[in-house]
Amino acid sequence: MSFPAYPSYRDSGVEWLGDVPSHWVPARLRFLVQLNPSKSEVSGLDSDAEVSFVPMEAVGEQGELSLDRTRPISEVLTGYTYFREGDVSIAKITPCFENGKGAIMRNLAGGVGFGTTELIVVRPRQDRTTPEFLDWLFRSPAFRSRGEAAMYGAGGQKRVPDDFVRDFISPGPPLAEQVAIAAFLDRETAKIDALIEEQRRLIALLKEKRQAVISHAVTKGLDPHAPMKDSEIEWLGSVPAHWEVKRLSTVAYFESGKAHEPFIDDAADEHIYVSARFVSTQGESLRFCSANLTPALRDDILMVMSDLPNGRALARAYMVTDDRSYAVNQRVCLIRCQDAYPRFMLYQLDRNEGLLSYDDGMNQTHLPNRAFLKLMVCVPPLNEQEEIAADLDRRLTAFNDLAAEARRGIELLTERRAALVSAAVTGKIDVRGSAKVLPFPIDRTRARGLIATEIIERSANQSTFGRVKFQKIAFLAEAHVGISELAGSYTREAAGPLDRVLIEEMESAARSIAGIEHEQPGGAGTTVSYRLGNQSGVHRQELAQWLGEDRTAKLDKLIGDFAALSTKEAEAVATLYGVWNDALSEGASPSDDEIISGFLNDWHPEKRAKFRASDLPEWLGWMRRHGIVPTGSGPKTTTGRLFV
Incomplete structure (x- = not known):
């Protein structure tokens, strides 16, 4: 796919940047960002306040960020790098810098984090630049190649100096175009990354197939009708009788x-x-x-x-x-x-x-x-060894050629990706129109947080709303509303479809977005309730922009429909939906009796103790009246760890 250039350009005055769109204003980053903000910003926090802890291994090479670790702020206030929600990080030490380690710091515990001292932290000035555009600028070949050239130190201790980042020149698109450029790159690079991953899977498959062909040939021979004998070696198995x-x-x-x-x-x-x-x-x-x-x-x-x-x-x-x-x-x-x-x-x-x-x-x-x-x-006999080796040489040539072609494909796609990033952030292509027609880009953690915030803020005042009901609405948000970005892996648990990791991440992200806390005063295994924060509603505009009108309306109706349901009723509806949808996805057209049988007999033993067959037709009718009817698309459920 090709993209148009801007209508007019002017000389940027920067050798590596060349011409930029006429209305862009290149500027050194020191005028657009704050570098390595002061820890004094969090001096008022309680010493036992939990904050995210991010060692270098938690920072990915494609913007990933692992936030499964927290520490009391008193343990990390000295000796670690400070950042907060929305800051952009860059690894400064070799080879982490060259490998592209860095991320936008999102969904931090309490909005605050500390991590390795080998990070440079960049805080965008909201009226000048956006974190998303900065992150792509930092991933561009121009930034990376010049950063490598500016490194100081020797051997494995070489680092990018802070002043390199301060003095690096942003090409200077207006804020609205920065948003469009980042949206465009999120979408287009995701397509390229998917193609690269396909080629990697092909290489892995070829490798497995290659090994299987070799193993069979050198232990079973080429004659499929040869008499066999037990080698009496467990890993070797049977071999031709004359070997x-x-x-x-x-x-x-x-x-x-x-x-x-x-x-x-x-x-x-x-x-x-x-x-x-x-x-x-x-x-x-x-x-x-x-x-x-x-x-x-x-x-x-x-x-x-x-x-x-x-x-x-x-x-x-x-x-x-x-x-x-x-x-x-x-x-x-x-x-x-x-x-x-x-x-x-x-x-x-x-x-x-x-x-x-x-x-x-x-x-x-x-x-x-x-x-x-x-x-x-x-x-085997020597002549047979030679025949087997020659046969493998011939057959494996095809595997090797296919793998080499896949590797060449990865190289070309990687080059294409780098060129696209460079062209977009430097204004060589105009992506404003392209970005408008693309779905709003969002990472999985952010998607989970926005949906969790919407469900909880809309439902927390209900006496019947707790974690179980939250789980069922979250499942149907993906399965029925079509919010595939949640990317859950749902198992058939006692209370219905459940992805524990998904729910934990949704709750954590809702806390970061809107200050929502979950409470369980009775301890583990007791009812969970939610306490709203003081940032209620801040997510709504982003949520609507991401979901679009159709999915927003469908989610709104789902949450409203579930408001009148008890926890047990919500469990019944979500489980019936899961059984029904799984059957449809496998090509079946189940009757109501078959859906009910699957609910009681194939889901989880506790279902038979909690529900009677005569109770369930009422909820199948309720689902049809409210339009909550599966189509066989979306996530399938799998047998859970509690199923016995």
């Missing part, structure tokens, strides 16, 4: 590598330094050394002996295919076939299940020499 199963030491020579680190010398270009990284990257990570204490020869198989828990390098194999000098380092071994065809053995040994069984998933794994020497391997 032998032997210890690796009987068909190959084994030698573990020696330490070559003292001899690493990339300028020497004399011996290839065979490290675990060299093997795991299939020779792409190429370094050299000046001595060779463990030489490998053509057709030798080189294998990784040590890796982190669940590491992807452990037991990876690489075969030498030329006569250059290969120096095998420690934590790598060489296997030289004597009574086996090397390429067949390569396929059998690479990520071999017998070797991977040593990885307990908790500790660093080092495969001892005996793991290789005692490893049981399949040994």
Whole structure:
């Protein structure tokens, strides 16, 4: 898709920026933002007030922010970086800056957060710039490349100086256009990201299929009608009856590598330094050394002996295919076939299940020499080994070609994404018209908070409203109203459809947006009620802009319809909806009796104790009268952890 340019441009006077739209006013960020605001702003908070705590690992590379940690403010007031709701953060240390770590700080506990000192905090001046536009500006190639060039320090301690951010020039679009640009980029990059994710899933699928093809060929052979016998090895299973199963030491020579680190010398270009990284990257990570204490020869198989828990390098194999000098380092071994065809053995040994069984998933794994020497391997007749290897070479070429094509697709999409961000934030394309026709962009956490705030503020004064009723309205907001942005994963729990994580995040986000608190004076397992904050109604304009007229009206009606229902009645309606919708999504057209049977017999054992079959037709009729009838779209429910 192509986008138009602005009608007229002028010289910005900034070399890297070039021409900008005539009505834009470029300016240094120091005039548009406040950098690293003072902690004195929160000096009045109680010392035990809980605030969000954000270490570097909680900040994502695409604007994600994990807010599952809080701490009393007294514990973080010194030694940590302060920020509040709506600030924009940038990681300043390498490689976090280069990787794009940074986020808009939203849904903070009490609107306040503290985190790693390796963040630069940028607070937009509301009359000059918006957090969303700033976040995209900070993700633009121009900002990132110039930030890297401005770094100071050495090695892994290089940092972007604060003054680089202060003096960086914003291209200067008016506020309304900043909103349009951010909305456009949210939407268009989401499309590109979805395409990239599809290619990544394809690569993962090809990898799984490739491994399955290899495993079958080297343990079952090519003849599907060959008689089989039990190998008496659990992970190996049955093998062709005419094959032998032997210890690796009987068909190959084994030698573990020696330490070559003292001899690493990339300028020497004399011996290839065979490290675990060299093997795991299939020779792409190429370094050299000046001595060779463990030489490998053509057709030798080189294998990784040590890796982190669940590491992807452990037991990876690489075969030498030329006569250059290969120096095998420690934590790598060489296997030289004597009574086996090397390429067949390569396929059998690479990520071999017998070797991977040593990885307990908790500790660093080092495969001892005996793991290789005692490893049981399949040994078909030599001519069959050659046939299997040739067949795999041919079949795997197709897998490799498809994976390479997918990787090229990811590279092109990534380049397209970067170019789009750059063009939009610098005014090279005019997205004002495009942004208007796109749905209002919103992240999942914000969506959950806005819906929670609306439901709770509209319902909190009802004597029957508590967490259970809130849960059922939230489920129907996604399933019936069509607010898919909630992205719940609903299980069949005793009180109806439930996503505990969703509800917890909705409550947390409602507290950040409108100061809503939930109270449970009787302790865990007792009734939960909600106390409204002093910011009631502040969400309404954003909610309406995001949902649009149709969904706003539908949500308004849903909340109004549920106002007269008791908790048990709300549970009945939401559960009936879930049973009915699940059946429709599977292609069925259930009768009322079938829906009721699913409710009582397939949902949760407690349903039979709480409801009678004769009670439920009334609520199916109520649903039809109020237009709360499923279509088979939206989320499906799954068996919950309480179902026995």
